[in-house]
Amino acid sequence: MEAQSVYILREAYREFSRLCMLWSIGKDSTVLLWLTRKAFFGEVPFPLVHIDTSFKIPEMIAYRDRLVRDWKLNLIYGENRAALDARRTFPAGALSRIACCKALKTDALVNTLSGAWPRYRFDHEQDRYVEDANTEPYTGVIVGARADEEGSRSKERYFSPRDHHSDWDIGDQPPELWNQFKTDFAPGTHVRIHPLLDWTELNIWEYIAAERIPVVPLYFDQGDGTRYRSLGCYPCTTPVESTASTVNDIVEELRTGKFSHVAERAGREQDKEGDGTLETLRREGYM
Numbered sequence: 334m335e336a337q338s339v340y341i342l343r344e345a346y347r348e349f350s351r352l353c354m355l356w357s358i359g360k361d362s363t364v365l366l367w368l369t370r371k372a373f374f375g376e377v378p379f380p381l382v383h384i385d386t387s388f389k390i391p392e393m394i395a396y397r398d399r400l401v402r403d404w405k406l407n408l409i410y411g412e413n414r415a416a417l418d419a420r421r422t423f424p425a426g427a428l429s430r431i432a433c434c435k436a437l438k439t440d441a442l443v444n445t446l447s448g449a450w451p452r453y454r455f456d457h458e459q460d461r462y463v464e465d466a467n468t469e470p471y472t473g474v475i476v477g478a479r480a481d482e483e484g485s486r487s488k489e490r491y492f493s494p495r496d497h498h499s500d501w502d503i504g505d506q507p508p509e510l511w512n513q514f515k516t517d518f519a520p521g522t523h524v525r526i527h528p529l530l531d532w533t534e535l536n537i538w539e540y541i542a543a544e545r546i547p548v549v550p551l552y553f554d555q556g557d558g559t560r561y562r563s564l565g566c567y568p569c570t571t572p573v574e575s576t577a578s579t580v581n582d583i584v585e586e587l588r589t590g591k592f593s594h595v596a597e598r599a600g601r602e603q604d605k606e607g608d609g610t611l612e613t614l615r616r617e618g619y620m
């Protein structure tokens with residue numbers, strides 16, 4: 334699985350001159366970051382993009398900035414500043430969760446990728462974020478989505494096209510036979526690349542254990558008998574009951590089937606609104 338993911342990462346790097354990787358700071362995209370450093374001999378040869386809703390659990394942002402400094406990462410973040418300033422959000426009571434996710438995640442992502450809204454790059458010399466002068470659009474976007482995580486993600490390809498509006502036409506995707514991938518798409522469109530598509534939640538934790546990958550401590554029980562299984566915004570994310578306090582505890586927990594009847598994203602409240610699926614949001618550009 335590692336070799337296949339590295340192969341896809343290298344294919345993407347070869348084919349896309351304007352390539353970036355989304356980093357949500359969760360376990361999956363952090364494994365993807367680890368695989369990228371393996372694929373390119375310790376380097377990350379493209380920017381990491383983080384969409385900051387400003388409601389992420391604070392430990393996530395602290396972890397992000399620590400790794401950016403320690404690993405000298407080229408991190409860019411984008412946000413929907415207009416919605417935040419106008420308090421047009423779910424936590425402010427102005428929007429439903431679905432509308433808030435569309436504004437703070439989907440719209441922010443689409444406009445950050447296209448370069449239409451400001452991007453903020455971590456300047457290692459100044460040790461702070463500065464507005465990025467480069468506003469060129471990204472045409473290849475690497476994402477840590479896994480098919481087993483949630484229904485709509487299982488419909489993705491390794492190389493999934495998005496149109497001029499970042500919309501996703503699930504019924505019109507190229508076949509991917511014998512490791513042959515379609516990587517040329519029309520100008521103005523972009524491609525989402527999914528090197529982790531075949532990994533399960535257990536595979537991810539086994540790999541984190543084998544490679545000793547640092548992850549956000551929120552995944553572990555801190556003594557109150559709960560831990561986060563999936564990370565997101567604090568007003569919409571609840572922990573699960575679990576006493577797993579190490580990576581090996583989590584691997585053991587998953588192997589014994591403790592959560593076999595509980596969806597991985599069950600603690601993410603926004604998944605339960607609207608028509609009950611994320612597919613509508615994801616068709617419009619949600620990650």
Ligand code: SF4
Binds near residue numbers: 423435
């Ligand atoms: S997860 Fe909650 S706070 Fe975060 S963007 Fe969605 S609705 Fe808003």
